[in-house]
Amino acid sequence: MSDHPWLDARFSEIRPKAIAALTRYFRDLELAEEAFSQACIKALKSWPDKGLPDDPLAWLLTVGRNAGLDILRKQKSADSHQQEATVSFRTDDNITSPHNHSIDQDELRDDILRLLFVCAHPKLTPQDQSALALRIVAGLSVEQIACAFLVKSKTMEQRITRAKRTIAQADTPFEIPDIVQRNERLKTVSLMIYLLFNEGWSASSGELQIKIPLCEEAIYLARLLLSLFPAQTELMGLLALFLFQHARYKARINKQGELVVLDEQDRNLWSQTLISEARGLLDKALRHGTPGSFQVQAAIAAVHSTAPSSEATDWAEIERLYSILYRYYPTPVVRLNHAVALAKTQGPKAAIEMLKPLENELKDYRWYHAALGAFFMDTNQYLPAKQSYQAVIALDPTEPEKQILLSKIRECEEKL
């Protein structure tokens, strides 16, 4: 970090584009990163005095390419000095030919997508995929990433090194993707960013503050992707979903640092700026009439975000949207959420009927038993309610949750 926050912000904004273009140029991620950081050092020496160049990205790319070529030359001479057999100095045409200074926007777009796609390598765990994308694309330091994922810097360093080795060995497709490949890549990358946001969002009480950068970086990556593919409705849906959720961030935590559930949040703390941006994006997406799971999830979040109070929430609309979401994601967890909405529109009996068949699949899922317990209570079935709450306790809830559960169990016993 330098004494010029405006330059750091500029480098950070340019970084994904520059690393992506340099990676295609050198076909070597490590070299691209090194070349970019040398270019930034040169810029720090030059820009504060001479002012910003007309095209900062082009400037950094030209300087970065030269820096990278220098590194390769030095490697080559060091290697030949030691008389090593074959030197893997690249003589690809694109390196030796005089390079083209104008930046092709379409090419750049696929370069950035490729870079993210490479990070989302199937051999890596979702967390390692995210960590790699945060390091390479967003340019976060290993310390920052380690902190957000609640692991030691040393551990994260090793994980990122290992992940980099995995993707370096992988066969990176450098040709321009066709439309089917491009859509596949977009899907893979969107899912990675979605999981990154969830990692930050599903933090427990003590972790919330620490993990919030994960949500912010997921938003950053979603913005980046959408700026590259402005007509992709699912990307609009993805970003809208994040913004609706993130708008509630300040209301999610109380003065004691505990999580506050949606129903009990102070809605005055919700960021109307983010909510209206999300609504704008969702409106724009829905015009196309090409729905997808992210748009549906964003629409559900929109109903919550625009309700003046928990009681005034349009549960019928939410219930309808969950039944649509189930068509995209026929998972028991979506069903569970659907049942919660159904309880609001048709009552707890209907919800219990919907939940019963899920018992096998969700028997280890705390929220399943917690929801069932509440519905049994509402229908005066105290024995099954008590059993449900006991099932939650057996699944290792947090201490405050446990206290609440114990008091509910006592309440059931009194009524039995």
Place this chain on the structure above:
Amino acid sequence: MLYSFLIYSAEGIHDRLSPDEQEITLDQHRSLQADLSEKGDFATARLMPISNAITVKGQTDPKQKPLVVDGPFAETKEQFVGFYLVEHETLEEAIVTAERISSPYHSIEIRPVMWSGGTLSDMNPVGATPN
């Protein structure tokens, strides 16, 4: 004369600043807006990111409906991010106003207004909602 102040910026940069740095920029705007509202009428708006934009393009054939396209009108390195409309006696005064909100992230185009109209209610000043 009524002047417009058209603010351009590489869009992602503001988000990549630390919260403290962001506040410095926002404070410049708060202070300017406080002074302007004492002096009289002015208008200002901060635009949402260009990903929220659509562009309606008129067709050469007047019988055809205009084309609606996702995204901003032009792909540029710097985007139009917001504006002010302020009455000033002289261009020099207008430049002073622009200087108050200038920063290394922005360039501000000052362009006199040919005609204007409308009223704005439902004001939502900078920093009014938690962000």
